[in-house]
Amino acid sequence: MRLLPVLEGLHSAEAFNPGFLRAFLERTRALEAGPAEFQDALAGRVIATVFEEPSTRTRLSFESAALRLGAGVISVADPKTSSAVKGESLRDTARIVSGYSDLIVWRHPRDGASRLAAQAAQVPVINGGDGRIGHPTQTLLDLYTLYREWGDLAGRTVGLMGDLRNGRTARSLAWGLALLEARVLQLPAPGLAWEASFEQRIADRAGYALRHVRHPLFRTWTGEETARVLEPRLATQGWLFGDGVPLLERLDALYLTRLQEERGAAPRDGVYPGLRPAHLADPLLEQCLLLHPLPRRQELPEELDEDPRARYFEQARNGVLARQALYLAMLRAERWPLPELTPLPAGHPDAELGVCPNPNCITRAEGIPVPWRVAGKVQRLFLCAYCDALLPVDYAGCRSTLRLHPLHSPSVARIHPENLRPFRAREAAQRQGYTWSEA
Numbered sequence: 328m329r330l331l332p333v334l335e336g337l338h339s340a341e342a343f344n345p346g347f348l349r350a351f352l353e354r355t356r357a358l359e360a361g362p363a364e365f366q367d368a369l370a371g372r373v374i375a376t377v378f379e380e381p382s383t384r385t386r387l388s389f390e391s392a393a394l395r396l397g398a399g400v401i402s403v404a405d406p407k408t409s410s411a412v413k414g415e416s417l418r419d420t421a422r423i424v425s426g427y428s429d430l431i432v433w434r435h436p437r438d439g440a441s442r443l444a445a446q447a448a449q450v451p452v453i454n455g456g457d458g459r460i461g462h463p464t465q466t467l468l469d470l471y472t473l474y475r476e477w478g479d480l481a482g483r484t485v486g487l488m489g490d491l492r493n494g495r496t497a498r499s500l501a502w503g504l505a506l507l508e509a510r511v512l513q514l515p516a517p518g519l520a521w522e523a524s525f526e527q528r529i530a531d532r533a534g535y536a537l538r539h540v541r542h543p544l545f546r547t548w549t550g551e552e553t554a555r556v557l558e559p560r561l562a563t564q565g566w567l568f569g570d571g572v573p574l575l576e577r578l579d580a581l582y583l584t585r586l587q588e589e590r591g592a593a594p595r596d597g598v599y600p601g602l603r604p605a606h607l608a609d610p611l612l613e614q615c616l617l618l619h620p621l622p623r624r625q626e627l628p629e630e631l632d633e634d635p636r637a638r639y640f641e642q643a644r645n646g647v648l649a650r651q652a653l654y655l656a657m658l659r660a661e662r663w664p665l666p667e668l669t670p671l672p673a674g675h676p677d678a679e680l681g682v683c684p685n686p687n688c689i690t691r692a693e694g695i696p697v698p699w700r701v702a703g704k705v706q707r708l709f710l711c712a713y714c715d716a717l718l719p720v721d722y723a724g725c726r727s728t729l730r731l732h733p734l735h736s737p738s739v740a741r742i743h744p745e746n747l748r749p750f751r752a753r754e755a756a757q758r759q760g761y762t763w764s765e766a
């Protein structure tokens with residue numbers, strides 16, 4: 328079976344692993360402590376920033392980071408000035424820009440754009456935000472902001488609040504927190520929670536389980552007194568014998584996010600969670616750091632800016648340091664190596680699956696049939712290899728035994744992921760020599 332090429336660069340926070348993240352945070356600290364040591368690290372290199380969506384912080388901090396390491400910068404800052412308006416495909420643009428630069432930072436409104444750009448580019452691509460699904464470098468600076476305060480993040484509880492469904496910063500941060508063993512409390516606006524398959528992927532990868540906790544403030548924010556928390560499975564076991572839903576006594580950080588209106592988001596009944604000065608007097612938030620990727624709206628009033636728990640301006644400042652550390656890793660500056668990322672499994676092109684079910688997927692804009700990849704351990708999931716959308720697949724075949732099973736049968740979890748093959752219809756599998764097995 329043909330495979331898509333393994334991707335160079337950083338496209339999704341799913342590619343992080345604990346070894347990479349810990350070494351990354353230490354390297355960022357070294358950059359903060361002694362910037363002089365790094366000032367010529369990338370002399371003679373050219374970084375391209377291609378931003379096909381508005382940005383202030385992300386683009387400027389990427390460019391500042393490049394200049395502070397001695398690299399030069401070329402830039403498409405306004406999508407109206409790039410050839411995309413003349414109908415050039417993302418793949419063509421990626422190939423062209425990679426002839427002019429050693430690394431490309433790309434922001435794009437379509438889900439999965441960074442992965443597609445990386446396949447066409449001959450240099451590493453860093454995702455500067457793609458559609459609704461990923462903003463992994465925002466995660467790096469978010470984690471660094473927490474690491475500066477706490478050192479180890481393990482055992483801390485971090486609440487993610489707002490438009491979780493359409494906001495890429497919270498999605499990416501959830502991976503980072505889980506890989507560093509922090510608890511992920513979900514405080515979504517009504518109707519804007521993550522889909523179950525996203526929660527399941529994180530739980531499977533990090534060895535996490537889902538629990539519920541309660542607090543009266545949650546009702547003020549989300550309309551519900553209980554909230555979902557992803558946490559290490561071992562921690563959950565200790566709770567099994569308790570009665571009812573436990574009260575959350577302490578929140579270590581709260582990550583607020585705005586409503587993603589430009590992505591068509593609207594909260595149910597117009598209710599959107601935000602922080603009010605009175606909330607900060609609650610013992611739950613006594614030690615709680617306040618983070619926000621910015622830009623903010625009403626969810627984070629300016630009156631809170633002088634509160635000693637506010638960290639969002641510092642967070643934005645940390646963007647330069649985190650992006651410097653990432654360039655060093657991506658451009659393999661020999662003196663400062665970092666552990667490898669865990670690349671996403673390569674996708675399998677498969678004309679039988681048709682088009683991606685996600686209308687905002689980059690494959691829909693570029694007219695490509697959906698390639699699939701496997702995720703999940705306890706329960707296998709077939710996802711679009713570009714945008715991670717769950718594919719409408721009901722059957723899974725084993726390529727070594729040529730047996731076909733219902734997707735959710737226990738046998739499927741035992742098949743090695745490399746041997747799995749998705750089918751939408753039994754007849755299609757049978758035409759290819761698979762025999763049906765109920766189990």
Ligand code: NCD
Binds near residue numbers: 384385496585620622
């Ligand atoms: C975020 C983004 O672009 O996803 N902004 C940023 O990079 N700091 C958050 C947002 O736009 O809401």
